[in-house]
Amino acid sequence: MTTAWSQRAVPWLVPVAVLALWQLASQVGLLSTRILPEPWAVVKAFWALAVTGEMWGHVWTSTWRAVSGFAIGGSLALSLGLLTGSLRWAETLLDSSLQMVRNIPPLALIPLVILWFGIDESAKLFLVSIGVFFPIYLNTFHGIRSVDKGLIEMARSYGLSGWRLYREVILPGALPSILVGVRFSLGFMWVILIVAETISAQAGIGYMTMNAREFLQTDIVLVGILLYALLGKLADVLAKGLESWWLPWHAGYRPQT
Amino acid sequence: MNRRSHAMNSYDIEIEGATLAAFSPPAAWLQDSETSLPRPVARRERLQVGGAAVDARRLVKRYGDRVVLDGLDLRLAPGEFVAVVGRSGCGKSTLLRLLAGLERADSGVITIDGDTREAHGDETRIMFQDARLLPWKRVVDNVALGLRADARERALEALDQVGLADRANEWPAVLSGGQRQRIALARALVHAPRLLLLDEPLGALDALTRIEMHRLIESLWQRHGFTALLVTHDVAEAVALADRVVLVDDHRVALDERVNLARPRQRGLAFDAFEERVLGRVLGTPAPGVPPQPPPATRPAQWLWAN
Numbered sequence: 376m377t378t379a380w381s382q383r384a385v386p387w388l389v390p391v392a393v394l395a396l397w398q399l400a401s402q403v404g405l406l407s408t409r410i411l412p413e414p415w416a417v418v419k420a421f422w423a424l425a426v427t428g429e430m431w432g433h434v435w436t437s438t439w440r441a442v443s444g445f446a447i448g449g450s451l452a453l454s455l456g457l458l459t460g461s462l463r464w465a466e467t468l469l470d471s472s473l474q475m476v477r478n479i480p481p482l483a484l485i486p487l488v489i490l491w492f493g494i495d496e497s498a499k500l501f502l503v504s505i506g507v508f509f510p511i512y513l514n515t516f517h518g519i520r521s522v523d524k525g526l527i528e529m530a531r532s533y534g535l536s537g538w539r540l541y542r543e544v545i546l547p548g549a550l551p552s553i554l555v556g557v558r559f560s561l562g563f564m565w566v567i568l569i570v571a572e573t574i575s576a577q578a579g580i581g582y583m584t585m586n587a588r589e590f591l592q593t594d595i596v597l598v599g600i601l602l603y604a605l606l607g608k609l610a611d612v613l614a615k616g617l618e619s620w621w622l623p624w625h626a627g628y629r630p631q632t
Numbered sequence: 633m634n635r636r637s638h639a640m641n642s643y644d645i646e647i648e649g650a651t652l653a654a655f656s657p658p659a660a661w662l663q664d665s666e667t668s669l670p671r672p673v674a675r676r677e678r679l680q681v682g683g684a685a686v687d688a689r690r691l692v693k694r695y696g697d698r699v700v701l702d703g704l705d706l707r708l709a710p711g712e713f714v715a716v717v718g719r720s721g722c723g724k725s726t727l728l729r730l731l732a733g734l735e736r737a738d739s740g741v742i743t744i745d746g747d748t749r750e751a752h753g754d755e756t757r758i759m760f761q762d763a764r765l766l767p768w769k770r771v772v773d774n775v776a777l778g779l780r781a782d783a784r785e786r787a788l789e790a791l792d793q794v795g796l797a798d799r800a801n802e803w804p805a806v807l808s809g810g811q812r813q814r815i816a817l818a819r820a821l822v823h824a825p826r827l828l829l830l831d832e833p834l835g836a837l838d839a840l841t842r843i844e845m846h847r848l849i850e851s852l853w854q855r856h857g858f859t860a861l862l863v864t865h866d867v868a869e870a871v872a873l874a875d876r877v878v879l880v881d882d883h884r885v886a887l888d889e890r891v892n893l894a895r896p897r898q899r900g901l902a903f904d905a906f907e908e909r910v911l912g913r914v915l916g917t918p919a920p921g922v923p924p925q926p927p928p929a930t931r932p933a934q935w936l937w938a939n
Contacts, residue, residue, distance in 0.1 A: 523764075525760065525762065525764050526764055526766060528734060529758075529760060529764040530766075530777065530778075532732060532733070532734060532756075532757075532758055533757070533777050533778040533819070533823070534754065534778040535777070535778055543766070543769075543777070544766065547766070547768040547769075548768070550768075622768075623803070624767050624768045624769075624770075624803045624804075624805060625767070625768075
């Protein structure tokens with residue numbers, strides 16, 4: 376009992392010590408608030424922003440951008456990945472072009488994107504979509520291609536073909552790989568969005584932090600960073616939940632017995 | 633045990649009734665396999681219903697320049713259990729894949745009951761060397777794969793026949809190798825095949841599990857009366873199960889011997905003598921490029937020529 380409790384407590388020792396040191400350094404004046412505000416000030420700023428409702432507006436705007444960008448890029452990636460993975464001619468036609476585009480970092484497109492879309496919502500959606508596209512596309516393609524040929528042969532010899540073969544054998548076989556792609560792209564989604572929002576925005580967490588920087592409100596900047604961390608973690612937890620929900624058979628996700 | 637036998641019998645009838653609507657089994661049948669009626673008699677009655685006649689003539693198969701089969705002839709009588717043995721790479725698995733329709737012969741003809749193979753595609757089922765269960769389907773859904781009507785019920789009955797009804801809702805990943813192969817067997821039998829092709833299905837199992845599987849396969853074959861073709865590298869396994877042992881060597885049938893031993897077979901003088909004879913024949917004809925080796929008597933027989 377005691378050991379179990381201490382086992383759980385040990386990983387928290389370092390973060391708590393760092394926070395305590397930080398608080399102490401700020402209070403005795405070793406650390407200027409212009410560099411880092413004291414942790415307590417960050418908590419207070421978080422609370423103040425939450426109570427006034429200002430923060431929720433920004434969080435909502437950012438989440439909406441992330442989710443819709445992910446939906447657009449992700450569904451395109453999934454359909455193209457399934458297409459090139461399943462049909463040889465589609466691979467020949469499309470895959471090498473997509474591989475060329477893949478080597479362009481999405482953020483390198485920013486100047487072009489601003490010229491095309493200006494600085495409104497569509498620019499951010501475009502960047503997020505491009506960012507989430509390739510992890511999902513590549514893993515879907517790879518997932519379809521690496522479905523065990525023996526299983527397909529077996530299913531055919533047991534009378535499955537066409538859509539039934541696809542639904543009962545090929546798709547479930549590719550699903551673990553597809554979900555790996557989803558997790559990758561969820562992480563990438565926030566990175567792209569942070570950069571896109573700090574460049575130009577009238578709302579969103581990135582706007583909130585950039586705005587606070589103008590007024591040297593380091594506590595609010597830290598609140599914004601904290602929010603990104605929380606949202607990123609949340610997305611990861613959701614993806615993990617999706618995996619354990621869809622892949623209960625998978626040894627990697629089965630609860631140990 | 634008794635309870636399970638009953639379940640098997642009712643299943644037996646249902647399947648045969650389904651494939652041959654006009655056929656209604658006499659009530660005495662229900663007891664056949666449990667009472668002391670001599671087995672061969674009980675079986676012969678079923679052969680007319682269950683097993684398919686297979687006729688393969690002058691089969692030729694090449695992969696590029698490499699000839700695998702060169703004019704192989706093989707006939708299986710309805711309900712017969714034939715084992716094909718041979719060295720690794722002798723073409724015995726290729727023969728099975730041709731009969732299964734997984735690959736096409738470069739020339740030669742395969743007929744089932746006098747028709748083309750394709751006309752009877754639904755009546756042929758394969759048990760692979762690896763169980764090939766779908767890991768994302770529960771055991772019962774794996775067995776029900778490809779069924780349309782009453783899928784779950786029939787799958788559960790088939791699972792009961794292989795003694796795994798209580799594992800129906802498990803994932804395949806938690807089962808042992810032997811259990812997986814039993815489920816693969818149930819999956820094949822649920823379709824009431826008239827020809828069952830077994831591609832070294834017990835190769836990866838331990839000795840005890842193999843003996844259990846031999847008994848299970850033999851008893852289910854006797855109940856259902858399908859024609860069986862077992863490809864194996866284990867001569868003892870072939871002798872234990874088959875009516876006929878066929879040796880494939882030099883791309884064609886090199887030996888075709890009937891096993892006249894009473895079932896269920898146990899090791900003994902006659903068994904060993906037969907095994908020795910087949911083994912001697914296998915070893916007497918060296919594989920291309922490999923010098924003939926005198927068989928060292930102390931090592932287990934199958935090591936000598938399995939890979």
